[in-house]
Each structure stands twice: as C-alpha cells, then as structure tokens.
Amino acid sequence: MPTQYAIDCFAENYFDARDKFLAACAPLPGQLKSLRQPVAHYENRPLFTDVFRLGSEQAEKVLIVISGTHGVEGFCGSAAQINWLRQQTVPDNDIALLFIHALNPYGFAHLRRVNEDNIDLNRNFIDFTKVPVNEGYRQLASVLLPPQWTESCNREALMTLANYAEQHGRRQTEEAVSGGQYQYADGLFYGGSKPSWSRRNIETLIQDYHLSKRGAVVVIDIHSGLGPYGYGELISDHPPLSPAALRARRWFGDSVTEPALGTSTSVLKQGLLDYAWHDALGDRGCCLTLEFGTYAVDEMFRVLREENYFRQQFFREGIASESLQNARQRLRDYFFPDKEDWKEMVLFRSCQVMRQALAGLKSKPSAHDMR
C-alpha cells in the first residue's frame, strides 16, 4: 500500500515536480539530460523536459515512462515516476528505464493541456503534407470558442452540442470536439501546423537512444481526465489484432482497451504521440496510454472551453483577469483531483502497470513474439 511518504511524490506545481524528480534521480546510476524550452518560460523561470535513463546504456530492452504530454496532466505522471525512482530499484542488466519528465513543460507550468503554441501534443504527430479536416469541429467551432463568455453563450453552446449529439451520436460528438483539428489555431484540441518542439524532442530521443534497434521496448504515456474517478485505463491505439496489440493484452491483461474497437473511454484521435512510437518500434514492443479518470467528459469540455476563452482574451489584451485565474484553478482541479484517495489509486495502478511492463520485457519471447 502507498504510504504517506508516497503521497508526497505529488507536486504543488511544475517547479516542485521537477525538483522532486531531479532529487529522486540524483542517487541512482544513470544519465540525466535536461532539454531547455528555447522560447517559453514561466515568470522568467526556464522550463525543461528532463530525461533520465536508469540502468545500462547497452540494455537490450527499454521501458519508457512519459509524463506531462498534456501539461497540466503531468501531476499524476510525474508522481508515478518519482514514486518508482524513490524505490531505487535498479533493473536487471538487460533492461533500462527511460523517464521522460514533463514532455510539455509549458503546459505543466502554466496549467494548460496544450503547449506554448496552443498545440495539443497528442494531436501533433501527423504528416503535415496531408493535413486532415475535421468537419464536425468546424460545425461546432463558434460555440467551443464563443465570442463572449456569458450565460446565454453557454446555454447556446450546450444546446448546440446536445443537438449535434442527438443527430450524430455521443461518440461522434466527442470525436468532433476532441479527435483533433488543424484549422483553428486558437481552438481546442488543435494539432498545430508543424512538428512542435516536444515532438522533435521525441524524434531525437528515438534516434539518440537507438530505440528502433533495441530488442524490445514498452512505452507508457501517463495522462489524466478521462474515465471513472481514479481508475487507470490502459489504452492501446495499435491496430486491433496487430502483434503489438496482442502483446499488450498478453503482458497487461484484459484491462487493456482499444478505441478502434469501441472498448475504451477514449475515442479515435488524429496525430497521437503513440503513432511515432508505433513507427519506431514496429513489432518489437508496444505503446500504451495510462489514463487516470477524474470527472465527467461534459465537465472537461466546459473547463477547457472556459480556460481557453479567457486565455485567448489574455493573449489578445495582455490582462490576466480574475476570470482567467479561476478558470486555471478549475482546469487544475479537473485534471488533478488533489485528494488522497485519487493519489493512492494513481500510485497503486502506475506501480502495477510498470511491474507488468518489466515482467513482460523479462519474459521469454513466445511464439507470437518471434519476428
């Protein structure tokens, strides 16, 4: 059972999380690389993605654990990483662990899901010579970012979303809103117009750590905000029945869900970070999202719309209003329930998943794993 000490793995803010992460890495054998965000900062303080390799550089197998792909969701992923590092368990010689802390440090520090360019990193991994068009988002864009934040604008937004859901179904509505869009740079779930700084970091890491050449690699990308409160859903976006999808089920059991089969709380999405790993790993591993539930999806859309409205107003007018402060707090509370029961569930499940990943990597290849 996690102890009071373990609960202390959770940080108050990005800087606190970084301090705890670096302190947990310090006594361990390995290598730390700190990647400084070249343009963004927080009140003139620099921001970093920190990458710590625990274990041998030559290890045949690698477990990668990522936090903060969605900025503010970094509270849970960071705590899971710190909790594991504090156990100070050095893996066997043929396995290394790679901890990527705060992949989107701007979002973590500023309490946004998105990065310094309003980009949702988990929609940014597309081929930008073939940008998709999200027709559903186009129909809903004017209520997702309304001209004013008033009672009547909100009522109109709710009615429009309800009408859309009645016409197209609930799942299609979620796909329209959150599946990813590339036409509204100030909107929600915007995938960007080119590869972001964080995407380029992932691509460089894949090369620098020779991750395409290792014997087996598992990637766990930790998020929060979808699904039942405190439950850690393991989501596979590998093509159903592909070797990687089947391996995920063998190694992690029946709790693995698949959006493509409709078994996940997540809908199908464009430009996921997963797709970079799918290309890099081929059949030599699997990449899963570990998604910790918080509150209802309708509430998520509300807090995201509100925060984005006041944030865009701030970008235009330069005034950090009280409304923006309140919206930031509500967004933080949504994605990071600062409650002991939720934190215990995060620590328990993330330990379980990492243990399963290491056991899978250690296991003898089955007939299914032969290439």
Ligand SMILES: [Zn+2]
């Ligand atoms: Zn997320």
